[in-house]
Amino acid sequence: MNGDSGIAIDVKGLTKSFGGREVVHDLSMQVKRGSIYGFLGPNGSGKTTTIRILCGLLTPDSGEGTCLGYDIRRDAEKIKRQVGYMTQRFSLYQDLSVRENLEFVARLYGLTDARGAARDMIKRLGLSGREEQLAGELSGGWKQRLALGACTLPSPKLLLLDEPTAGVDPKARRDFWNEIHALAADGLTVLVSTHYMDEAERCHEIAYIAYGHLLAHGTVEEVIAKSALTTYTVTGENLNGLTAALTGKPGVDMVAPFGTSLHVSGRDVAALEASIAPWRDKGGLHWHKSSPSLEDVFIELMSRSRDNFQ
């Protein structure tokens, strides 16, 4: 491993097709060691495929790169030893108990004291008292916690988490993210895919991928700044009518309701302001220029990418 570089994942031009359909297109990305890298994008955008390529489960059709300093094409076996991969679907053995699952993983990785390692992990996960319960009988939150425990058991250097918090309650989600931050503080690199905006904002860096294309990447602030989006937040009466009136007007790229307010965004400030001018002074409506939220940026990116790639 090149000890010099502070880069855990460095890939260029990854492309992967299934049955003639390109799922990942010319994807390049760099992930710094010890950082939490968020992977965002709509369903079917190629997030899972990219993660599988990174951990050697899939071979890319073209492109190259390194993962922890190992070549992703040639050294898949070496990468596997140092990467913990948490699949989207629970993939531990449902008919094995918590303890047996952890011992299985510990033995596979060759830990000298598999029983001891499993015991420590059970304690660490707060699963004491449940160690003999079958993994299939655990609740969603506990399953996810166990899966993360199994991934981190062999002390990996890189964690690949594929939508780890899907279908998990907010409390468990928060605990999970605290754990991820603690792991990153210990020097672990984490690549995590998610649909949740609040989770994206807890990442050091994010990347947005849609239809196999990496559309934006950087810190949350950078992604928002790069979007060059101007957003007006409107509150008041008859917002539904306003939505209909503004949609499709020149300069208005997106009109999206957020709770009791409406976000009107566009990249061309002049055109946007010209279009909304007739409504700005209307009674009952409050206009307020704000910076776009990450969600605004993503929805805008998604609607734009749909036009480009579909």
Add this chain to the structure above:
Amino acid sequence: MSAADQPAPTHEIRERFGFWKRSYAMLIKEFIQLRRDRVSFAMIVMLPVMQLLLFGYAINTTPHRLPSAVLLQEDSDLARSILKALENTAYFRFLYEVHDVDDFDNLLKSGKVLFGVEIPRGFERAVRRGDKPALLVAADATDPVAASSAIGSLGMVVQTALKHDLYIGDPPEMPFEIRAHARYNPAAASSLNIVPGLVGTILTMTMLIFTALSVTREVERGTMESLLSMPIKPVEVMFGKIIPYVLVGFVQAFLIIGIGVGLFGVPVLGNLFLLALLSTLFITTNLSIGYTISTLVQNQLQAMQMSMMFFLPSILLSGFMFPFAGMPAWAQYVGEALPLTHYLRIVRAIMLKGATMENLRFDALALAALMLIAMTIAVTRFRRTLD
């Protein structure tokens, strides 16, 4: 998570003996899953016992107290002698004595008897004249195996009976002809022949299915994705999945042979250790083939179907159902490629003829070769990626 503030205990990783450790990890896991899978566990015991009892008793080609009827169209001493002789053999049990052809036909038709002997009018006189009259035998053809064996034994039984009862010294030839009215089935298997054969067929079936399902089950349950992302090699997965079932197969073979000896009085003339050794080889060969199947198919249903596709020719072309030597050449070639063919020779020879390793070298080598071929295909076919 509570873990954040606790220092993570460190556990050392050692590369030495990695192959064995990982195989062992897989093996432990398979054992636990097997123990927890009640249905499979019940199958390990129930399948051989049920099959054996069914096959052992149902496919009994040596007739024993077959329910029979006699159509007496003349009441002569010779006729009485023949009937008496037949009954004394314990092959037949004469339940009905009728004098009318229709009654006779109805008995057979209704299934009240499986076997009927018709002594025609003027039979004794014709015999004394040396006319060689026909002793008509009608057998229920719906049970051809039992019937044909009964018919087969009839000639000898009658001749022996007549020798004792009628003549002094050997008759120059049969004084009458036996005319059988039933489909002839050359299968001459008895329970002595079937029990050793069943050891092979039952092992083939259960071993094939157990491992044929093993890889597809992991794929269907989603556990394969995580298994593939861990540092385990195809050959390690294979050994871990095969070895527990070698023991299972061993238990089955022990059960079948035990029942065969205990209930059916099948002898074991040869060396038990040799039998155990070659049985282990056969079990492993079947497990390897089942495992190969599971790397070729997409889901558990296909795995079952493919196992059946392998199992059927094994039953039909191995010499279990039909005599191997009687098969056409092409079928014999196919049969030689099936492990069951070789194992049948081995197990029959050891149990019934007391054969030694010297006699069985060819078949043992053939089994080993088939095992290696299957394992090689399995390891090369095993997908390390999800591509």
